[in-house]
Amino acid sequence: MNPDYSLTIADIMKRPAFQHAYVAAGADSLHRTVRWVHIVEVIQFEELLQGGEMILTTGAAFKNNTHLFTNYIAQLVKRNVACLGIEMGHYISDVPAEWLGITENNGLPLIIFPKPVRFIEITQDIHAQIINQHHHDLQELERISREFHRLTLTSQGVGHVLQLLQSSTHAQVIYLPIEGQPHFVPAPSDKQARHWMELLKANAEKQADDAPSAPLLLEDDGQTLIIQPVGAMGKTWAILAIALSRKPRQHDYLILDSASLSIAQDLLRKRYMEERKLYSQTLWVDDLLHLRIRDEDQIKAFVGTAFKKLNQLTYYACLIEFEREAADDLRSGAAYSVEDDSLGIHLSLTVRSVFEQHLFHPFITLQNNRLVVIAFDYLPGKPAKSRLQQTFAALRLLKTGEPWKLTISVGRPGKGFLQAYHSYQEAIQALSLTSTLRKDVLFYDDIGVFQLLFNITDRGLLETFVYGSLGPVIEHDRTKGSELLRTLKVYLDHDGSKQETAGRLFIVRQSLYYRLDQIGSLLGPDYMEPEKRLSLQVAIRAYQLLHPDKEL
Missing domain, CATH: 3.40.1390.20 (HprK N-terminal domain-like)
Known part of the structure; x- marks a missing residue:
């Protein structure tokens, strides 16, 4: 070309x-x-x-x-x-x-x-003439793109990609990784190298909070710089630029984009291997959460010099469950597989990146289709809940378009590695309620009276309480096919507002009045008195806990 x-x-x-x-x-x-x-x-x-x-x-x-x-x-x-x-x-x-x-x-x-x-x-x-040249350019671009991909499979992949980029564009190539040494092809003078590094770093700082985006055009001392961020998962890992002494052409942008994608794939592959290695090194987290580790000295051996600092920070146990969407292929609903394990590692890589961007230090372990994250808060003076919500929103945004559904729960904050079990158990309880409460993200702090109900281990006691309070309504729904229990729940949840209840149930007021009359005849006309109303609301929550498959 x-x-x-x-x-x-x-x-x-x-x-x-x-x-x-x-x-x-x-x-x-x-x-x-x-x-x-x-x-x-x-x-x-x-x-x-x-x-x-x-x-x-x-x-x-x-x-x-x-x-x-x-x-x-x-x-x-x-x-x-x-x-x-x-x-x-x-x-x-x-x-x-x-x-x-x-x-x-x-x-x-x-x-x-x-x-x-x-x-x-x-x-x-x-x-x-123009179309033939464009066709030739596209053929050459395809050849170069394949060569970029092949070069990333070699031991010095990035260096070879940079050399091919230079020979294809006849431009000065500048590669500035966020971590590591810069590369220049060909090598410029020390003064020119410092100038370009300062220019690219200044531009990177302006866009530090942005995900990798479209290339940027800069004019610098008679040259045109095309600057392309390199990265994935919402994070920039490097800056790739070419400096041209002529006006840029479309093929310059296309070749630069192809080179940046090849480098990003190479970096992603290396990070995946690092994540898999890190995952194997953090299997002790699973032992910690299941009380198989009870000695701080064991944890110190795994964590190293950061133990003392981390042991004094607040942390949150987070569960991230990933499931195939119902509309996915015929494998939907299949048992957990090796392929899912690979997905878990990829998701772990994304999760680690997003948590670190929001200034949490994550320890991650994989349990079947769940990632368990113990997230230590590096900003204890700032509201952690809102930052965690931003973290989960960013994570869900990165997974948009993929056939996987993420469900997330968070336990209460804790301190000290040996106490992480408690926050983990709370996260498990919150996760079990996500479908019942129709939440994709649920904090243990937000489950209300369920915190108390989870600690009543006698299922028979809960059943007796539920049916003692709601038995006639439950039986009426079972025999008549009515929806009185759901109507009662919505009515109580909206403080007895008939207008809001009818709107929520998508029924006319006359139908609601008829249902409320039936509920009154089954439970007694005083069911809205404070004590009885509170009892009914707790009983409904207990019913949901006992029957999570029944939608109210």
Whole structure:
């Protein structure tokens, strides 16, 4: 691929269709690139052009009218067209000197066809030349992209990708990883290297909170820099840039994008291997949460020098359950598999990145289709719950479009590694309520009276309490197929507001009144008295705990 190639006016003047044509004005601008050819025979056309076109006309729009010609030229200049070609013949027999002065003053090349020509042949010839070059560029881009991918599989993948990027664009290549040493191909002077590093770091700081995005264009001392962030999972891992001494072309952007994707895949693959290794090193977290480790000295051996600091920080036990969406393929609902284990490692990599971005130090272990995260808070002075919610929102955003559903629960805060079991158990209890309470993210702090009910281990006692309070309503629903229990729950949850209850149940008020009369006849007319109302609300929660499969 020749990165300097472009079809200029000078090139076009050598084509057979232009053998009798000559440049009457604007000869100093024959280096302009021609992007396309248009025939324009109307006087108002400004919105039809995009810039860089060769315009052909017989002069039908302006004939011998200097005012119209001036207006015509003004529109061409405003749209930054490449040049204008006028055919002498039916409408115009010669070009006045005044017209030549107008085009010359505007720097617009004016090509005169002294004899009639077939505009269709000109457009076909030039368009074929442009399209063929684009096709060649795409083929070459595909070859280079495959080569980028192959190079990332070698031991020095990134270095080889940078060299190929340089040879393909004939540009200075600058690679600045967030962690590690910068690379320059070819090697510049120390002064120039420092200048580029400062420039890229300043730009990176401005965009520090943004995910990897589209390339940025900067002008610097006569050179054009195209800056492309390299990263994945919402995090930038490096900055890749090329410095051009010419105007950038589309293929420069495409090759840079392909190189950045190949480098990102290489970095992601390495981080995946690091995450798998880290996962194997943190299997002790599972032992800690199941009380198989009861000695701080054992934990110190696993955590190392960070133990003392972390042991004094507040932490939260988080459970992240990942399940296939119901609309997924035929494997939906299948048992946990090796493939899911691989997904768990990938998800663990994403989770670690997102938690660290929000200033939590995560210890992560995988349990079937659940990630268990013990997240130590590096900002104990800031509200942790809102930051955790932001963390989960960012995590869910990164998983958008993938056929997996994430359900998250969080235990209460704790301190000291050996106490993590308690927060973990609370997270398990909260997770068991997510479907009942229709929550994708649930904090133990928000489950209310369920905290008390979970500690009543005697299931028979709960059953007796539920049916002693709600038995007639439950039995009526079972035998009649009614929805009185759900109606009662919604009615109590909305403080007895009939309007809100009817709206929530999607029924008219008359239907609600009838249901409430039935509930009153089954439970007694005093069921809204404070003590009985409280008892009913607790009994409904206990019923939900005992029957999580029944939707209320």
